[in-house]
Amino acid sequence: MRDVSIIGLGPMGIALARALLQRGARVTVWNRTREKAEPLAAEGAATAATVAEAAKASPVAVVCVADYQATHRLLEPGEVAAALAGKVLVQLSTGTPQDARSGEAWAKQRGVDYLDGAILAVPSQMGKPESTILVSGSATAYRKSKPLLEKMAGTAPYLGQNVGAASAVDLAFLSHLFMGLLGFYHGARICEDEGLRVADLGSMLADVAPAIGAMIKQDGNVIQGGAYYGSESSLDTCARGVEIIVRQAREARIDGAIPAFAAGLFKKGVAAGLGDEAPAALIKVLRKGV
Known part of the structure; x- marks a missing residue:
């Protein structure tokens, strides 16, 4: 045996x-x-x-x-x-x-x-x-x-x-991974357009990973607790930031599908009256599935 x-x-x-x-x-x-x-x-x-x-x-x-x-x-x-x-x-x-x-x-x-x-x-x-x-x-x-x-x-x-828990957490992790990779790939195109080294962007993102992780952890606590006010940023501020990325893609004539998709979601959040709340309030839009 x-x-x-x-x-x-x-x-x-x-x-x-x-x-x-x-x-x-x-x-x-x-x-x-x-x-x-x-x-x-x-x-x-x-x-x-x-x-x-x-x-x-x-x-x-x-x-x-x-x-x-x-x-x-x-x-x-x-x-x-x-x-x-x-x-x-x-x-x-x-x-x-x-x-x-x-x-x-x-x-x-x-x-x-x-x-x-x-x-x-x-x-x-x-x-x-x-x-x-x-x-x-x-x-x-x-x-x-x-x-x-x-x-x-x-x-x-x-x-x-709960036998589905491992699979659910795995898919949640992959959602974060794949969406993050798409953001990185679009960022790579921004760097290429300006003649910057993509490898340097990768190294920088690796260095700031702990800070990004802290933001994600905070957003997790916000969503779990349902307290969407008092954040250091707002959903409206993030929406404006994504719109600038969309505009840069248009100016540089690079594919803007990734930021355009993100901008569409943030617009829904602002249109739903969530602009003054924390960026994590976007979960409310995703819950509605609209």
Whole structure:
């Protein structure tokens, strides 16, 4: 009997398996293309010929494939579900909270202890202090898999029995990441137009990241508490600032789609009478979905 089975050897699955092996775990791996398992076998992993064989090999099975639909196709066959009965299944494929709830329901029907997770890192970071795996779902599944999770990532916080929590926080994080990247890419075009080094902009933003983080933390507290007055800035001030970015894009003849989108949201906030409130009051517009 091995400690853990990794089902799916894309770049992240390989990184998870390698982090476990490097920390002394006994690992079984399976992948549709067996050639991907060969380097891990050379490092000490056992290879399974089928998904059912991988499920039988360990008390904990970790699935890391493209999405929940791919997971379902792999685990649905009767022999696989039977092999997982009474064991822990940790789902680390990306999906929505509803995907997580569906996965939990499937697992409960088959006597499988289910934990849903989300990885907040890239493959090269796995096993290092900066990597995080968020998990939610069965408390017993978390207790059984915690030592393994902490070998795969620097931290593995448990978000509670609401199985959709990990996925929700993951998507919230990705919303911030992707929107922030879009802002950076537009800023890169501003710098290029003025003959400035984009690399210097990247370095500057990395240096001021703690200050930006403090602003985000404050906005989180404002939204949670519902106290939108008394801010050092206002939604109206921010709206005016975004309009200047839109005007600069027009003057420089660069694509203004990103600031125009932001300006549209801020205009809705001002039109709704929120101009004197904190910028975080824009959440009220987003709640209405208009």
